[in-house]
Amino acid sequence: MKEIEKISNNFLESYIDNNRIKIDESLVSLRLMKEVDDFLDLNSISQREFSENIGCSEAYISQLMSGVKKFNASFINKFEKQYRLKIDFKIKPSKECDFISKISDSYIEIDIKLSVNIKVSNKPENMFTLINNQNGLYELDTNEYQTEL
Amino acid sequence: MENFYLIHLCEVKKFRVFLNCSNSDVIKKFNQINRDPKAIKKFVLVIEAVKANVANKTQFNKEGSCDLGDIYAIKVNNHRFYTLVCKKGGYKELYISRYGRKQSQKNSKKLTTTINSIAKVSFQILLK
Numbered sequence: 001m002k003e004i005e006k007i008s009n010n011f012l013e014s015y016i017d018n019n020r021i022k023i024d025e026s027l028v029s030l031r032l033m034k035e036v037d038d039f040l041d042l043n044s045i046s047q048r049e050f051s052e053n054i055g056c057s058e059a060y061i062s063q064l065m066s067g068v069k070k071f072n073a074s075f076i077n078k079f080e081k082q083y084r085l086k087i088d089f090k091i092k093p094s095k096e097c098d099f100i101s102k103i104s105d106s107y108i109e110i111d112i113k114l115s116v117n118i119k120v121s122n123k124p125e126n127m128f129t130l131i132n133n134q135n136g137l138y139e140l141d142t143n144e145y146q147t148e149l
Numbered sequence: 150m151e152n153f154y155l156i157h158l159c160e161v162k163k164f165r166v167f168l169n170c171s172n173s174d175v176i177k178k179f180n181q182i183n184r185d186p187k188a189i190k191k192f193v194l195v196i197e198a199v200k201a202n203v204a205n206k207t208q209f210n211k212e213g214s215c216d217l218g219d220i221y222a223i224k225v226n227n228h229r230f231y232t233l234v235c236k237k238g239g240y241k242e243l244y245i246s247r248y249g250r251k252q253s254q255k256n257s258k259k260l261t262t263t264i265n266s267i268a269k270v271s272f273q274i275l276l277k
Contacts, residue, residue: 011189012156012166012193015189015193016193019190023193026197027194027198030194030203030204031203034203036205037206066194066208067198067208068190068191068194
């Protein structure tokens with residue numbers, strides 16, 4: 001019973017709350033490290049080989065993998081050069097937002113919240129029209145669309 | 150019947166973590182980690198990485214599966230917390246069921262027995 005009382009102390013919740021920012025920073029690093037881990041797995045490269053190949057200590061790679069340390073540009077540079085890779089960075093909205101998320105030479109990608117009640121009708125010429133309904137609100141016909149420039 | 154205690158809940162991510170209070174090894178090691186700031190950090194990072202779906206095999210490795218779900222090892226230094234992972238009512242649930250040390254030639258058979266024993270666990274969840 002004494003042991004259960006210790007656990008009920010909610011230590012996990014309070015630890016997470018008190019260290020939220022640091023944990024989130026580690027999670028950013030762990031996003032990349034998951035990709036690295038998958039790459040190593042797919043190519044049957046051990047962490048020891050990997051550390052030797054890119055000139056880091058095995059302990060450092062282990063710390064990166066556990067999220068205790070966070071990757072830096074030097075690590076990415078060594079990784080890319082050693083395996084002739086290019087790590088791609090893309091900015092994507094994590095939830096629906098009103099920001100333009102991608103601009104290319106040929107189109108602009110816009111993320112629109114469905115809850116804003118905008119109606120966009122898809123015309124055959126790939127054009128979109130806003131149609132006002134009786135309540136002065138708009139509804140969205142398509143979930144995702146691209147507008148040609 | 151083994152009693153599981155809810156130790157972490159996230160309604161946003163629909164994620165719950167339970168700890169086996171009926172297993173003395175699990176409780177003992179969990180409390181030991183609780184007292185070591187570096188170990189707590191690693192443990193919490195595994196939980197948070199699993200929640201965010203960014204955990205790698207150094208942190209959280211699949212060790213087997215059974216009718217109830219998949220069995221993973223939460224890896225914190227030399228500690229291994231064998232955990233049943235299942236989906237229930239839209240929630241991803243982790244049941245930390247058994248404890249073992251890092252795998253070696255000496256304890257390999259013992260670990261297999263430990264992992265296999267999870268399939269036979271009868272779960273009883275205690276309120277937080």
